[in-house]
Amino acid sequence: MRESALTPTRQREMFSWTVSSPSSEGTMPPTTEPDLVATETSNGGANHLQTRTLSAAWNRRQNAVCVRHAFKHYGSNKKPNVVLSNLNMTVAKGTIYGLLGASGCGKTTLLSCIVGRRRLNTGEIWVLGGKPGSRGSGIPGKRVGYMPQEIALYGEFTIKETMMYFGWIFGMDSSEIMERLQFLLNFLDLPSQNRLVKNLSGGQQRRVSFAVALMHDPELLILDEPTVGVDPLLRQSIWNHLVQITKDGNKTVIITTHYIEEARQAHTIGLMRNGRLLAEESPHVLLSMYGCPTLEEVFLKLSRKQGNSSSANLSELNVSNNISLASLNWNRKDDPVYVTDESGVIGLNFHQSKEVLITDSINGHLDTLHSKTSKATTKIEEALDCDDCGDCASDCCKITTKGKMRALLQKNFLRMWRNVGVMLFIFALPVMQVILFCLAIGRDPTGLKMAIVNHEFNGTQRECLPMDGCNFVDLGCRYLQHLNNNSIVQVYYPDPETALEAVRVGDAWGALYFTENFTDALVARMVLGKEADEETLDQSEIRVWLDMSNQQIGLMLNRDLQFSYRDFAQSLLSACDQNPKLADVPIQFREPIYGSTDPSFTDFVAPGVILTIVFFLAVALTSSALIIERMEGLLDRSWVAGVTPFEILFSHVITQFVVMCGQTALVLVFMIAVFGVECKGDIGWVVVLTILQGLCGMCFGFVISAVCELERNAIQLALGSFYPTLLLSGVIWPVEGMPTVLRYISQGLPLTMATTSLRSMLTRGWGIDEPDVYMGFVSTIIWIVLFLTISLIVLKVKRG
Numbered sequence: 001m002r003e004s005a006l007t008p009t010r011q012r013e014m015f016s017w018t019v020s021s022p023s024s025e026g027t028m029p030p031t032t033e034p035d036l037v038a039t040e041t042s043n044g045g046a047n048h049l050q051t052r053t054l055s056a057a058w059n060r061r062q063n064a065v066c067v068r069h070a071f072k073h074y075g076s077n078k079k080p081n082v083v084l085s086n087l088n089m090t091v092a093k094g095t096i097y098g099l100l101g102a103s104g105c106g107k108t109t110l111l112s113c114i115v116g117r118r119r120l121n122t123g124e125i126w127v128l129g130g131k132p133g134s135r136g137s138g139i140p141g142k143r144v145g146y147m148p149q150e151i152a153l154y155g156e157f158t159i160k161e162t163m164m165y166f167g168w169i170f171g172m173d174s175s176e177i178m179e180r181l182q183f184l185l186n187f188l189d190l191p192s193q194n195r196l197v198k199n200l201s202g203g204q205q206r207r208v209s210f211a212v213a214l215m216h217d218p219e220l221l222i223l224d225e226p227t228v229g230v231d232p233l234l235r236q237s238i239w240n241h242l243v244q245i246t247k248d249g250n251k252t253v254i255i256t257t258h259y260i261e262e263a264r265q266a267h268t269i270g271l272m273r274n275g276r277l278l279a280e281e282s283p284h285v286l287l288s289m290y291g292c293p294t295l296e297e298v299f300l301k302l303s304r305k306q307g308n309s310s311s312a313n314l315s316e317l318n319v320s321n322n323i324s325l326a327s328l329n330w331n332r333k334d335d336p337v338y339v340t341d342e343s344g345v346i347g348l349n350f351h352q353s354k355e356v357l358i359t360d361s362i363n364g365h366l367d368t369l370h371s372k373t374s375k376a377t378t379k380i381e382e383a384l385d386c387d388d389c390g391d392c393a394s395d396c397c398k399i400t401t402k403g404k405m406r407a408l409l410q411k412n413f414l415r416m417w418r419n420v421g422v423m424l425f426i427f428a429l430p431v432m433q434v435i436l437f438c439l440a441i442g443r444d445p446t447g448l449k450m451a452i453v454n455h456e457f458n459g460t461q462r463e464c465l466p467m468d469g470c471n472f473v474d475l476g477c478r479y480l481q482h483l484n485n486n487s488i489v490q491v492y493y494p495d496p497e498t499a500l501e502a503v504r505v506g507d508a509w510g511a512l513y514f515t516e517n518f519t520d521a522l523v524a525r526m527v528l529g530k531e532a533d534e535e536t537l538d539q540s541e542i543r544v545w546l547d548m549s550n551q552q553i554g555l556m557l558n559r560d561l562q563f564s565y566r567d568f569a570q571s572l573l574s575a576c577d578q579n580p581k582l583a584d585v586p587i588q589f590r591e592p593i594y595g596s597t598d599p600s601f602t603d604f605v606a607p608g609v610i611l612t613i614v615f616f617l618a619v620a621l622t623s624s625a626l627i628i629e630r631m632e633g634l635l636d637r638s639w640v641a642g643v644t645p646f647e648i649l650f651s652h653v654i655t656q657f658v659v660m661c662g663q664t665a666l667v668l669v670f671m672i673a674v675f676g677v678e679c680k681g682d683i684g685w686v687v688v689l690t691i692l693q694g695l696c697g698m699c700f701g702f703v704i705s706a707v708c709e710l711e712r713n714a715i716q717l718a719l720g721s722f723y724p725t726l727l728l729s730g731v732i733w734p735v736e737g738m739p740t741v742l743r744y745i746s747q748g749l750p751l752t753m754a755t756t757s758l759r760s761m762l763t764r765g766w767g768i769d770e771p772d773v774y775m776g777f778v779s780t781i782i783w784i785v786l787f788l789t790i791s792l793i794v795l796k797v798k799r800g
């Protein structure tokens with residue numbers, strides 16, 4: 001490296017000169033754009049200014065990175081946390097640029113704006129001649145290699161799989177990747193390529209992360225603290241490598257580090273503080289300018305100076321208004337960024353650069369000229385940007401590439417396959433849920449105790465003996481024989497008071513009382529008919545007190561007691577050669593049109609349960625997928641590598657589709673084949689609707705994933721949405737039982753129409769031509785499209 005031949009005094013003199021010399025014409029290096037310069041003086045003020053501005057714009061594009069008047073804040077506009085404040089930065093092609101600054105000063109934010117991860121609030125950035133994020137700029141994409149501060153690697157991948165993943169995204173073929181991998185393994189002293197990343201030490205993981213950035217030999221390397229946790233020997237060899245790759249002038253490196261002294265090896269150093277650059281010079285110039293032995297001391301000096309300065313002086317300190325020596329050295333790269341006589345500009349704080357002078361002049365005195373020229377300038381700059389994409393044979397016109405889809409799909413499947421918990425969640429959980437549902441829901445309760453008081457036995461608590469035939473004795477006993485012994489357990493009590501007390505204390509679900517002349521009164525009631533007196537009617541009644549606190553049990557006992565009386569009376573009439581129909585109420589329930597005479601609650605709930613299981617499993621799987629990747633920095637890394645939100649969503653849709661098919665098959669096989677849930681309709685349509693509901697759940701999961709920053713918020717949202725959806729979708733109770741307003745809301749939910757549709761197919765056997773059926777499909781598809789659109793929009797907005 002070549003030292004500056006100028007003394008600090010001389011440099012300061014030159015600094016004063018730059019301040020007092022507004023034109024600073026002499027400082028302009030020879031441009032390689034003669035056309036623009038040629039018109040500078042020939043067409044008067046406006047043309048002159050326009051040409052100068054264009055020249056500046058053109059020049060910015062010639063640097064590897066050029067940041068102008070960058071402002072960036074986090075948080076709301078009302079309470080902004082300003083991170084970048086009128087920052088200018090110029091990184092010449094073929095140089096190493098060391099970005100130094102205290103923790104939290106905004107280095108990572110600046111880098112993420114440069115790689116197109118974030119957008120500035122105002123200001124401009126040119127990277128390799130284009131604007132990050134513009135079509136065909138290659139940024140984000142394969143022109144840049146990015147090593148973020150966090151490890152940002154897939155722990156479940158081996159080193160080789162990691163390289164394959166990023167290599168495919170960058171459009172490399174497998175043999176190329178393997179070749180490069182071997183080099184990187186040796187160069188970075190990495191362990192076996194088959195080791196899982198999660199099993200590597202912290203330092204090894206950082207080196208793998210570094211290897212990923214180097215993988216495709218990009219034009220621009222952006223390294224956020226690559227040497228943390230790396231031993232001094234390897235650190236030196238990393239720096240040697242960076243110096244080596246920048247030597248031929250085609251590669252540029254921007255590197256941040258907390259080891260300030262190692263940055264001496266950079267060609268240019270940007271010292272950053274409070275969102276501004278305090279200096280942007282070669283390390284040697286900085287040292288000699290400030291007469292400090294170490295860069296750390298220079299940084300301290302500058303920081304103190306900034307701290308002490310009034311706001312007016314701040315702008316002077318803010319060398320963001322500089323032409324950096326790096327930029328002035330243009331594209332000649334033999335000796336990248338040193339103070340040379342040839343460059344004509346020396347010094348640190350010559351804040352009145354040509355470019356800024358033009359801007360200042362425009363603001364101060366030449367507003368009108370500016371307005372005339374700005375439109376033309378914008379047009380020409382737009383024209384320059386339009387050239388970015390070139391012809392459509394390049395990747396920039398494609399929605400996706402084979403390599404990217406291959407990488408993303410392999411990543412999704414591998415992550416699932418290698419995670420036992422996830423595999424169990426995907427396949428064991430739905431089966432378990434179906435089994436539990438079929439065993440626990442819809443069956444009649446059994447073993448319900450009933451307190452019986454039969455005064456026909458004169459207070460004795462003896463049990464009834466079996467009896468039949470046409471005899472009219474102990475009819476109370478005969479009735480009790482018809483009770484379903486499976487569901488009702490008869491417990492005898494001596495008097496009504498103790499029986500009722502048993503119900504009150506929860507020992508029985510109800511009490512049954514037969515008066516002492518129940519048989520006689522019942523016979524008299526039958527024989528006398530309308531002649532029967534009030535007392536006869538009263539004595540012939542079986543008195544029942546039920547515990548109706550449990551509706552299901554209460555209603556079932558009520559139903560069973562009535563059916564038992566019908567059976568008892570019919571058997572007695574039959575035994576006495578009478579028509580048993582006389583015992584029935586005069587309503588004849590014929591064979592139902594749909595369903596059975598003894599409908600099961602399971603059959604009612606099963607369709608909703610099938611869809612709920614598939615829907616919410618998909619929500620659970622996807623709602624955290626993107627968040628975990630985002631929190632680990634993986635999403636950022638993939639985005640910087642050129643993967644789009646569309647590609648990420650699309651790859652998840654395909655992965656989830658495969659998973660969904662497996663889940664649907666398991667759920668339906670267990671529901672229908674194993675537990676015998678009725679399926680009268682076309683099983684093909686049942687399968688299609690179930691898979692569509694799974695996809696719908698997945699898309700809802702994407703929305704949650706895109707909206708929520710933290711996993712716990714995603715879990716809260718997913719769980720929070722579960723109950724309202726379940727309750728309002730007619731899964732466990734008919735929609736017809738809801739208040740009118742809720743009914744409308746219910747119809748708008750993703751599960752309601754689908755549940756009605758599936759129920760119609762399973763229990764009624766209806767086909768797809770029935771409105772109730774096809775509306776389930778239509779509403780599901782509409783929800784899928786809606787959720788996907790929302791996710792894409794949110795992801796795109798959040799990328800900014």
Ligand SMILES: Nc1ncnc2c1ncn2[C@@H]1O[C@H](COP(=O)(O)OP(=O)(O)OP(=O)(O)O)[C@@H](O)[C@H]1O
Pocket residue numbers: 074075081083101102103104105106107108109110149
């Ligand atoms: N996503 C974010 N939302 C809100 N504030 C943020 C976000 N990211 C960073 N910040 C804030 O912006 C400031 C600059 O952060 P940044 O990560 O850019 O600093 P840095 O110089 O890279 O720090 P370090 O050297 O410790 O990595 C910090 O105050 C940080 O708290």
